[in-house]
Amino acid sequence: xxxxxxxxxxxxxxxxxxxxxxxxxxxxxxxxxxxxxxxxxxxxxxxxxxxxxxxxxxxxxxxxxxxxxxxxxxxxxxxxxxxxxxxxxxxxxxxxxxxxxxxxxxxxxxxxxxxxxxxxxxxxxxxxxxxxxxxxxxxxxxxxxxxxxxxxxxxxxxxxxxxxxxxxxxxxxxxxxxxxxxxxxxxxxxxxxxxxxxxxxxxxxxxxxxxxxxxxxxxxxxxxxxxxxxxxxxxxxxxxxxxxxxxxxxxxxxxxxxxxxxxxxxxxxxxxxxxxxxxxxxxxxxxxxxxxxxxxxxxxxxxxxxxxxxxxxxxxxxxxxxxxxxxxxxxxxxxxxxxxxxxxxxxxxxxxxxxxxxxxxxxxxxxxxxxxxxxxxxxxxxxxxxxxxxxxxxxxxxxxxxxxxxxxxxxxxx
Amino acid sequence: xxxxxxxxxxxxxxxxxxxxxxxxxxxxxxxxxxxxxxxxxxxxxxxxxxxxxxxxxxxxxxxxxxxxxxxxxxxxxxxxxxxxxxxxxxxxxxxxxxxxxxxxxxxxxxxxxxxxxxxxxxxxxxxxxxxxxxxxxxxxxxxxxxxxxxxxxxxxxxxxxxxxxxxxxxxxxxxxxxxxxxxxxxxxxxxxxxxxxxxxxxxxxxxxxxxxxxxxxxxxxxxxxxxxxxxxxxxxxxxx
Numbered sequence: 001x002x003x004x005x006x007x008x009x010x011x012x013x014x015x016x017x018x019x020x021x022x023x024x025x026x027x028x029x030x031x032x033x034x035x036x037x038x039x040x041x042x043x044x045x046x047x048x049x050x051x052x053x054x055x056x057x058x059x060x061x062x063x064x065x066x067x068x069x070x071x072x073x074x075x076x077x078x079x080x081x082x083x084x085x086x087x088x089x090x091x092x093x094x095x096x097x098x099x100x101x102x103x104x105x106x107x108x109x110x111x112x113x114x115x116x117x118x119x120x121x122x123x124x125x126x127x128x129x130x131x132x133x134x135x136x137x138x139x140x141x142x143x144x145x146x147x148x149x150x151x152x153x154x155x156x157x158x159x160x161x162x163x164x165x166x167x168x169x170x171x172x173x174x175x176x177x178x179x180x181x182x183x184x185x186x187x188x189x190x191x192x193x194x195x196x197x198x199x200x201x202x203x204x205x206x207x208x209x210x211x212x213x214x215x216x217x218x219x220x221x222x223x224x225x226x227x228x229x230x231x232x233x234x235x236x237x238x239x240x241x242x243x244x245x246x247x248x249x250x251x252x253x254x255x256x257x258x259x260x261x262x263x264x265x266x267x268x269x270x271x272x273x274x275x276x277x278x279x280x281x282x283x284x285x286x287x288x289x290x291x292x293x294x295x296x297x298x299x300x301x302x303x304x305x306x307x308x309x310x311x312x313x314x315x316x317x318x319x320x321x322x323x324x325x326x327x328x329x330x331x332x333x334x335x336x337x338x339x340x341x342x343x344x345x346x347x348x349x350x351x352x353x354x355x356x357x358x359x360x361x362x363x364x365x366x367x368x369x370x371x372x373x374x375x376x377x378x379x380x381x382x383x384x385x386x387x388x389x390x391x392x393x394x395x396x397x398x399x400x401x402x403x404x405x406x407x408x409x410x411x412x413x414x
Numbered sequence: 415x416x417x418x419x420x421x422x423x424x425x426x427x428x429x430x431x432x433x434x435x436x437x438x439x440x441x442x443x444x445x446x447x448x449x450x451x452x453x454x455x456x457x458x459x460x461x462x463x464x465x466x467x468x469x470x471x472x473x474x475x476x477x478x479x480x481x482x483x484x485x486x487x488x489x490x491x492x493x494x495x496x497x498x499x500x501x502x503x504x505x506x507x508x509x510x511x512x513x514x515x516x517x518x519x520x521x522x523x524x525x526x527x528x529x530x531x532x533x534x535x536x537x538x539x540x541x542x543x544x545x546x547x548x549x550x551x552x553x554x555x556x557x558x559x560x561x562x563x564x565x566x567x568x569x570x571x572x573x574x575x576x577x578x579x580x581x582x583x584x585x586x587x588x589x590x591x592x593x594x595x596x597x598x599x600x601x602x603x604x605x606x607x608x609x610x611x612x613x614x615x616x617x618x619x620x621x622x623x624x625x626x627x628x629x630x631x632x633x634x635x636x637x638x639x640x641x642x643x644x645x646x647x648x649x650x651x652x653x654x
Contacts, residue, residue, distance in 0.1 A: 003531075004525050004531070005525075008525075015513065315509075316511060319509050319511065319522070320522070320526075321470075321494070321497070322468075322470060322497060322503055322509075323497065323498065323503070323522055323523035323526065323570070324494050324495065324497045324498020324499070324523055324526040324527070324574075325494065325498075325525075325526045326490070326491050326494040326495075326526065327490060327491075327494075329525075329526055407470050408465050408470050408471055411505070411509060
């Protein structure tokens with residue numbers, strides 16, 4: 001870039017400060033949105049991954065699935081959510097999993113929704129049925145009390161562990177341990193209250209009540225199957241091999257020969273992370289693509305301003321040509337102006353976007369999300385490059401128009 | 415060899431089917447060091463002729479040879495280079511950049527030459543001093559009187575030391591005193607060896623030149639030496 005011509009562009013822009021600043025603001029909004037989107041995408045990814053890390057990289061999960069479909073497919077999600085119930089995952093499978101040499105603990109889980117009441121207070125909550133080993137698999141922290149024991153589960157004791165928010169709602173600051181709550185009209189003794197966990201990714205654990213799986217199956221749901229099995233591996237480096245072996249074991253249990261007919265799926269956490277990363281990455285990309293539309297709008301704004309500028313400065317262009325400016329001298333002068341405008345808008349947008357992403361981070365943290373403030377350097381570089389590119393793309397036509405002006409026509413001022 | 419050699423030069427404007435001839439088969443030559451006036455009433459084609467001679471416009475037919483080079487063979491960049499280094503223009507309406515200092519106005523043509531940046535100011539200063547504006551360097555062009563503006567324009571035209579200076583009705587917007595000062599500068603420049611071509615519709619102004627080419631309806635109708643030349647002095651007084 002020619003230094004003299006660059007300075008001419010700067011001087012010209014300073015003469016139209018308001019216009020230049022407004023144009024930059026228009027571009028900066030688009031760029032800011034790109035920065036916010038990529039920062040939020042990264043923040044979300046971090047959060048989700050850290051949520052998964054709660055379960056630990058040693059966990060392996062076996063969940064039911066509609067046969068003949070992929071476990072990540074929408075058919076599977078649709079099927080499960082529209083009432084297809086897979087009833088084949090049972091105690092026998094949990095035992096088989098538990099007997100695998102690389103498995104330390106395993107337990108089956110069920111879910112349901114019921115009204116829970118205590119002293120006139122009624123609250124609709126999500127009920128989780130977990131085996132007693134859940135406390136060993138998931139690192140559950142307690143505000144008071146404990147998790148239920150193996151004995152309590154096996155003898156179908158009616159015991160309950162409350163999520164922190166449920167306890168607050170029903171008991172306030174009063175002691176909850178030892179009190180009796182009613183779930184679907186049946187009495188349950190509170191043995192533990194979980195520490196506050198904050199809003200977690202999949203569910204709001206604070207608003208759940210946890211019961212022993214067997215008690216929940218027999219006394220509340222009247223079923224004998226589980227919805228998923230959580231297991232903890234001894235050696236996580238064997239995760240892939242373990243998953244393959246568990247698949248074969250359960251397939252044999254269920255008498256399935258054709259893998260396409262599998263009514264379950266074995267997931268390792270590494271796999272789940274990879275899937276989630278892909279989903280979030282794709283989502284972020286989609287949002288950024290949408291945001292790019294606003295950059296195009298900003299670019300058209302630049303084009304408009306540059307055409308106005310060329311029309312207003314015909315005389316200057318004519319004069320410059322009459323004293324020896326070549327076509328490319330004029331072309332570069334106007335192109336420089338457009339690129340300075342968009343790049344300036346880009347810098348402004350990056351600052352704006354960084355601030356906004358920080359605000360989002362503060363808000364997310366205050367709501368208890370494990371958000372992270374990450375500004376990907378690549379997205380900053382990309383934003384700068386993209387804004388300069390917009391300047392060239394939308395500046396080149398007005399600049400060409402300026403460069404091709406006939407000096408005599410341009411000098412003739414009425 | 416002539417500086418300017420024009421052979422059968424014609425120019426016409428086309429507007430759809432309508433063809434308007436502006437210059438019809440001109441033939442003349444101007445030597446280095448001459449002070450020539452092109453005189454004619456408005457509409458006679460004198461400005462168009464100046465634009466063609468000054469590489470701002472192209473001819474329709476005929477030949478224009480400048481300093482031995484056939485101008486119609488030059489590329490657009492070469493024409494820009496000619497405008498930059500071989501000719502300087504002084505216009506009736508001054509054509510200074512508004513909201514720009516006198517110094518920066520004079521520097522303008524230097525931006526498009528190979529001159530090194532640090533030398534620009536000194537060159538522009540020297541040119542402005544030679545037209546008596548050494549004390550106005552940092553004034554804005556809008557703050558000057560008409561005569562001063564025209565002298566800035568002359569300094570700008572001179573800055574690349576061109577072979578040839580064109581002046582298009584240079585006194586048209588000036589009072590008679592300022593006009594004479596400007597004419598004096600042109601006569602002095604001519605005395606220093608510059609070739610000057612003056613375009614005017616006034617016989618009196620044209621008589622400051624050594625030779626008058628008369629144009630009428632695009633044709634050359636007269637070409638004579640000025641016998642009784644007007645000589646202007648710096649104070650705006652006439653001496654004969």
